[in-house]
Amino acid sequence: MICRSSLLAKSVARSISNNGFRRLASTKSLKETLQEVIPAKQEQLKKLKAEHSQAVVGEVKVENILGGMRGLKAMLWEASVLDPNEGIRFHGMTIPDCQQVLPPAPGGKEMTAESMLWLLLTGKVPTPDQSHQLSAELAEKGELPHFVTQLIDSLPKTLHPMTQLGMGVAALNHDSKFQAAYERGIKKPEYWTYTLEDCLNLIAKLPALAARIYRNVYHPERSLESVDKNLDLVGNYSNMLGFGQNEHLTEYLRLYIALHGDHEGGNASAHTAHLVGSTLSDPYISYSAALFALAGPLHGLANQEVLRWQMAMQKEIGDNITHENIKDYLWKTLRSGQVVPGYGHGVLRNPDPRFVALQEFCKTRPELQASPIIQLVQQTAEIAPDVLKEHGKTKNPYPNVDATSGCVLYHYGLTEFKYYTVIFGVSRALGALTQLVWARALGLPLERPKSYSMDALQKLIKN
Numbered sequence: 001m002i003c004r005s006s007l008l009a010k011s012v013a014r015s016i017s018n019n020g021f022r023r024l025a026s027t028k029s030l031k032e033t034l035q036e037v038i039p040a041k042q043e044q045l046k047k048l049k050a051e052h053s054q055a056v057v058g059e060v061k062v063e064n065i066l067g068g069m070r071g072l073k074a075m076l077w078e079a080s081v082l083d084p085n086e087g088i089r090f091h092g093m094t095i096p097d098c099q100q101v102l103p104p105a106p107g108g109k110e111m112t113a114e115s116m117l118w119l120l121l122t123g124k125v126p127t128p129d130q131s132h133q134l135s136a137e138l139a140e141k142g143e144l145p146h147f148v149t150q151l152i153d154s155l156p157k158t159l160h161p162m163t164q165l166g167m168g169v170a171a172l173n174h175d176s177k178f179q180a181a182y183e184r185g186i187k188k189p190e191y192w193t194y195t196l197e198d199c200l201n202l203i204a205k206l207p208a209l210a211a212r213i214y215r216n217v218y219h220p221e222r223s224l225e226s227v228d229k230n231l232d233l234v235g236n237y238s239n240m241l242g243f244g245q246n247e248h249l250t251e252y253l254r255l256y257i258a259l260h261g262d263h264e265g266g267n268a269s270a271h272t273a274h275l276v277g278s279t280l281s282d283p284y285i286s287y288s289a290a291l292f293a294l295a296g297p298l299h300g301l302a303n304q305e306v307l308r309w310q311m312a313m314q315k316e317i318g319d320n321i322t323h324e325n326i327k328d329y330l331w332k333t334l335r336s337g338q339v340v341p342g343y344g345h346g347v348l349r350n351p352d353p354r355f356v357a358l359q360e361f362c363k364t365r366p367e368l369q370a371s372p373i374i375q376l377v378q379q380t381a382e383i384a385p386d387v388l389k390e391h392g393k394t395k396n397p398y399p400n401v402d403a404t405s406g407c408v409l410y411h412y413g414l415t416e417f418k419y420y421t422v423i424f425g426v427s428r429a430l431g432a433l434t435q436l437v438w439a440r441a442l443g444l445p446l447e448r449p450k451s452y453s454m455d456a457l458q459k460l461i462k463n
């Protein structure tokens with residue numbers, strides 16, 4: 001397996017390289033690889049500042065200010081760029097590119113979170129060895145400190161899992177290397193190495209933290225597996241959730257966590273991590289803040305809402321699932337003034353390629369194709385775009401990743417929808433924390449946009 005994927009990775013990486021994208025990295029460690037790529041990026045930034053600081057790349061309209069800054073080009077983000085029509089590209093690579101070249105876990109087929117993290121951080125495709133080395137490093141750091149397990153165990157089971165996750169992540173800043181080094185007094189060029197250490201520590205500990213929350217809230221009778229040093233990050237997460245024997249679910253989680261890891265910088269959670277990090281808050285408290293942005297229903301909570309909505313539809317329609325019935329239910333939702341969860345997007349104007357990739361996963365497994373809830377999601381995706389177009393409000397009537405992310409979890413027995421955003425939170429750490437490392441390596445400043453009152457805005461328009 002390793003041999004086959006290594007050859008595949010090399011041949012695809014070569015062709016990607018010929019198209020002007022990325023080359024395979026060498027045998028260096030993650031930190032050594034970063035050390036190699038940082039100077040060129042620093043130079044690029046220096047040149048951009050020196051030669052193009054006054055270049056105009058867009059304009060600010062009143063609609064940008066009143067419309068939640070939609071479309072405003074105002075943020076530097078290295079790991080990925082979201083094209084409204086083609087969807088996300090990670091350092092120029094599409095999701096299918098990544099599926100071809102990023103190494104899977106031993107015995108698996110789907111790219112690992114580690115290989116995606118490597119790509120996001122360095123812009124390079126890791127070899128299987130490099131990816132497995134990173135898995136071993138993360139597993140080594142994966143256990144939670146005792147005070148955090150005590151904190152999580154003391155929380156009421158009725159507290160939303162996302163609130164618990166945010167609290168646990170914030171508490172981990174007790175051991176922040178960046179904060180300790182800053183207090184000691186370090187120089188700016190050293191910031192990124194301590195930030196990287198904190199980010200890797202946090203990513204390593206997220207599965208144990210997230211799995212503990214799951215166990216406490218939903219299965220207090222179960223014992224909790226400890227971190228297995230031979231498993232990759234998601235293999236461990238699945239194992240600690242109690243699904244280690246279900247290779248299909250573990251593979252789905254690998255795919256979902258890797259492809260959901262970054263979606264450029266402007267989304268609410270990534271942007272929050274960036275903003276808070278720009279004050280030189282350490283990665284733990286920066287990402288904790290991001291998790292609370294993710295916990296909103298227009299952002300990460302949508303995946304729990306989608307399943308709730310699809311199941312309510314299933315209950316109402318019963319066994320008689322027809323296009324007409326689904327259409328009626330969609331109109332009922334819209335007429336009651338609610339949004340159709342899992343549809344629309346702040347930037348995308350086509351079906352989300354993450355939705356497409358997860359649907360492709362479903363198509364390869366007969367048990368998923370036979371699942372009533374997955375069939376309903378697929379049928380809804382065929383009908384909803386036309387209904388939303390006729391409704392005429394949303395700028396993007398197509399399904400986003402959340403339209404399908406929860407139903408596979410549900411089919412395989414992870415049925416507690418309130419927990420789904422936590423899995424998203426484990427995933428999004430890959431991109432948000434990558435950018436914190438780059439923000440420190442590039443010495444990006446404190447974020448501070450200018451705001452206006454309506455009166456001040458009107459004065460500005462008059463003048």
Ligand SMILES: CC(C)(COP(=O)(O)OP(=O)(O)OC[C@H]1O[C@@H](n2cnc3c(N)ncnc32)[C@H](O)[C@@H]1OP(=O)(O)O)[C@@H](O)C(=O)NCCC(=O)NCCS
Binds near residue numbers: 297338395400401402
């Ligand atoms: C994702 C989302 C928040 C983007 O919001 P946005 O950038 O403001 O979207 P638009 O510019 O297309 O919104 C224009 C109008 O269409 C409506 N609209 C957008 N998506 C809609 C949907 N899925 N169902 C019904 N109406 C929708 C908006 O509520 C807005 O109505 P308003 O003018 O009365 O306020 C929005 O599409 C949504 O609420 N979707 C459902 C929740 C979801 O799936 N979130 C996960 C995103 S990955």
